[in-house]
Amino acid sequence: MNKTYDVVVVGGGVIGTSxxxxxVKKGFSVALVEKDDIAKGTSSHCDGVALIVDKMPGIDAxxxxxxxxxxxxxxxxxxxxxxxxxRGSLYVCExxxxxxxxxxxxxxxxxxGYRVSVLTPEQLQEKEPFLAKDLxxxxxxxxxxxxxxxxxxxxxxxxxKGKGLDVYAQTEVTNIKLNTDNAVEAVETTKGTIITKRVVxxxxxxxxxxxxxxxxxxPIEPRKGVILVSGASFPICKQKIQEFGxxxxxxxxxCKRPPELEKYxxxxxxxxxxxxxxxxxxxxxxxxxxxxxxxxxxxxIAKRACRFFPILKEMNCIRSYAGVRPFMEEHLPLIxxxxxxxxxxxxxxxxxxxxxxxxxxxxxxxxIIVGEETCRDIEPFRFNRYKK
Ligand SMILES: Cc1cc2nc3c(=O)[nH]c(=O)nc-3n(C[C@H](O)[C@H](O)[C@H](O)COP(=O)(O)OP(=O)(O)OC[C@H]3O[C@@H](n4cnc5c(N)ncnc54)[C@H](O)[C@@H]3O)c2cc1C
Numbered sequence: 001m002n003k004t005y006d007v008v009v010v011g012g013g014v015i016g017t018s019x020x021x022x023x024v025k026k027g028f029s030v031a032l033v034e035k036d037d038i039a040k041g042t043s044s045h046c047d048g049v050a051l052i053v054d055k056m057p058g059i060d061a062x063x064x065x066x067x068x069x070x071x072x073x074x075x076x077x078x079x080x081x082x083x084x085x086x087r088g089s090l091y092v093c094e095x096x097x098x099x100x101x102x103x104x105x106x107x108x109x110x111x112x113g114y115r116v117s118v119l120t121p122e123q124l125q126e127k128e129p130f131l132a133k134d135l136x137x138x139x140x141x142x143x144x145x146x147x148x149x150x151x152x153x154x155x156x157x158x159x160x161k162g163k164g165l166d167v168y169a170q171t172e173v174t175n176i177k178l179n180t181d182n183a184v185e186a187v188e189t190t191k192g193t194i195i196t197k198r199v200v201x202x203x204x205x206x207x208x209x210x211x212x213x214x215x216x217x218x219p220i221e222p223r224k225g226v227i228l229v230s231g232a233s234f235p236i237c238k239q240k241i242q243e244f245g246x247x248x249x250x251x252x253x254x255c256k257r258p259p260e261l262e263k264y265x266x267x268x269x270x271x272x273x274x275x276x277x278x279x280x281x282x283x284x285x286x287x288x289x290x291x292x293x294x295x296x297x298x299x300x301i302a303k304r305a306c307r308f309f310p311i312l313k314e315m316n317c318i319r320s321y322a323g324v325r326p327f328m329e330e331h332l333p334l335i336x337x338x339x340x341x342x343x344x345x346x347x348x349x350x351x352x353x354x355x356x357x358x359x360x361x362x363x364x365x366x367x368i369i370v371g372e373e374t375c376r377d378i379e380p381f382r383f384n385r386y387k388k
Contacts, residue, residue, distance in 0.1 A: 004195040005031040005166070007369065008187045009202055010173045010210055012036075013043035014149055014355055015347050016202030017156035018362030023200075024164035026366045031194055032157070032165060033187065035172035039153035042204050042354065045291060045323025047227060047271050047279050048152075049240050050145040050356035051089050053116060056251065057108040059380050060331060063357055065114065066376060070359035071145055080155040082148055083274045087239040089144035091247070092124060092135050092308065098244045099136040101255055105247070106139040115142040130236050130311045144240055148274065149355045156362075176213040176344070184214075184343030200345040200365055204326040205289065207334075207348035214341045218334070219386070220349045221286060222324035226264075226293045228280040228301055229319040235276055236311055243268040243308055249284050250352060251331065266300045268308040280305045280312065284325075284352075293320040325351045333357065335364045335381040345369065346383060 005028075009020045012034030020032045034040070050068050055061040075084050093099040102118075109116045119138045124131055127140065161167060168191065175188040176199055187194045201210040201218075211218035248255045249265040261267065265284030272278055283297050298320050306313045328334070328349040338344045347365050350357050360376065367374040379385075 002192055002195070003031070005029045006196065007031075007198040007200060008033060008194050008196045009200045010187070011041070011202035011204060011206070012038040012153065012167070012169065013041045013202065013204055014039075014153055014358040015204065015350065015361055016200070017153040018358040019200050019202055019347055019365045020165055021156035021160055022362035022366035023369065024160040026370050028164065028369070030165050031168060031196070033168045033171050033173055033189055033194070035170070037169045038157055038167065039150045041206075042323045042325065043153055044150045045321055046149055046225070046355060047269070047281065048147040048149045048355055049089070049271060050147060051141065051240065052109065052114050052143040053089055053091060053139065053141040054242070054247065054250065055353065056331065057105075057112055061109060061112060061114065063360060063376065064353065065143065067357050067360040068143055068145055070363060071147070074359055078155040078159050080151065080158045082151040082155040083146070085146040085274070087144050087146050087272075088127075089141045089240040089242075090119075090124070090127060090138050091242055091244045092131060092138040093244045094135060095256070096136055097255055101253065102139050102244045116140070128237055128239075128241060130309055131241070132308050132310055135308075138244075146240070146271065147355060152355065152358070173210060173213075176210070178214060178341065182341055184341065198343045198345065198369060200347055202347045204348055204350075204354065205324045207326065207346065211346070214344055216338065216341070216383075218346065218348070219328065221327045222289050223327035223351065224283070224285050224287050224291070224322055224324050225281065225352070226283045226297045226301060226320060226322045228298060228305075228317045230278045230280065230312070231316045231318045232276045233315060235272060236278060237270055237272055237309070240271050241269070241309070246282065261300065261304065264297050264300060266297070266304055268304045270305065270309055277318070289324060291322045291324060293322040326354065327351045332380055333361065334383055335361050335368075335378060336383040337368055338383050
């Protein structure tokens with residue numbers, strides 16, 4: 001290979017492809033290096049929604065909202081269709097305790113300016129007539145986009161490939177060479193060496209391996225999630241619907257839930273797709289890097305889904321799959337330079353929000369590398385937060 005690029009982006013998921021796109025737009029020559037193929041990691045083993053109401057009020061929700069706005073621009077900017085749809089999103093509550101916590105959560109988001117409202121059981125039924133009739137109510141958010149994550153990766157790549165971006169698929173990064181000042185000098189791959197002064201680690205769950213190459217300990221762990229796919233039918237739901245237990249499982253909130261769900265963090269989610277198949281989830285557990293969808297988890301998800309959405313009992317499940325979310329303890333990704341290794345950047349650790357946050361992550365990384373004012377305060381996403 002022995003080529004020279006301004007920047008090497010490692011990892012061809014939504015985060016790597018977004019970083020590569022935004023960097024080329026700033027005028028950099030970029031090599032995107034992926035050990036498998038574009039969108040073969042978590043970015044093709046997931047759902048595809050960008051929401052406000054699965055984020056914590058504050059920095060988390062603000063980053064999600066900035067990305068939603070950027071997605072609407074990207075719809076015009078990227079010529080390859082990534083199936084963006086504007087929909088609403090519902091959280092539904094099974095118990096009075098959940099309803100109380102959900103109402104406070106909705107109120108906190110509302111105070112920050114997001115269009116979130118609390119719904120009565122009757123209002124829930126009006127929005128989604130196939131929901132179970134015994135629910136206590138829910139919350140509704142207008143800010144929700146549906147996206148095909150696989151196509152999104154290709155939309156980013158296709159727009160700039162050959163115009164500043166070269167893609168090296170089936171090419172694994174094996175080492176990063178530093179010079180005597182501890183600064184990035186070259187990236188070694190299974191197909192040869194790339195000379196560069198800047199490398200962006202966008203390897204999601206595998207980011208810790210690329211961190212070790214320069215002596216960094218990046219605290220990301222794979223957190224598995226299973227999804228079921230239904231056969232195509234008439235549109236049974238209009239928007240993303242989740243039980244509030246999803247928030248309890250994602251953020252470890254204090255709230256009583258059926259104990260049998262805890263083992264795999266199972267909670268009901270349903271999402272329409274462009275082909276009228278629905279994606280039904282979900283689960284959350286730490287089980288290494290394996291992506292088997294175990295029958296025990298599939299059964300638990302199916303049972304939970306039928307409890308909230310009884311019409312699913314009459315439908316077939318045609319497929320199941322699992323992916324690993326790049327989990328970080330604080331539920332905030334790393335979007336950062338690294339002071340002790342000049343030229344080394346990290347964009348990883350987005351857990352269950354990587355699709356949603358990909359546009360603004362790519363934008364921020366490009367601004368950080370140019371050295372210009374960033375569109376958001378990057379302090380909460382910096383690697384040096386571990387030193388504090
Ligand atoms: C079940 C499930 C549902 C989800 N639903 C949503 C959702 O609705 N909305 C949302 O926003 N997020 C969702 N997510 C989360 C989202 O999918 C992830 O946050 C996102 O895909 C992470 O993208 P990434 O680019 O960081 O990682 P990946 O897509 O995993 O990309 C990393 C890439 O790095 C490559 N790589 C690793 N090591 C090397 C190496 N040495 N050399 C070269 N390449 C290497 C890998 O092959 C991989 O392709 C969900 C996740 C799961 C599991």
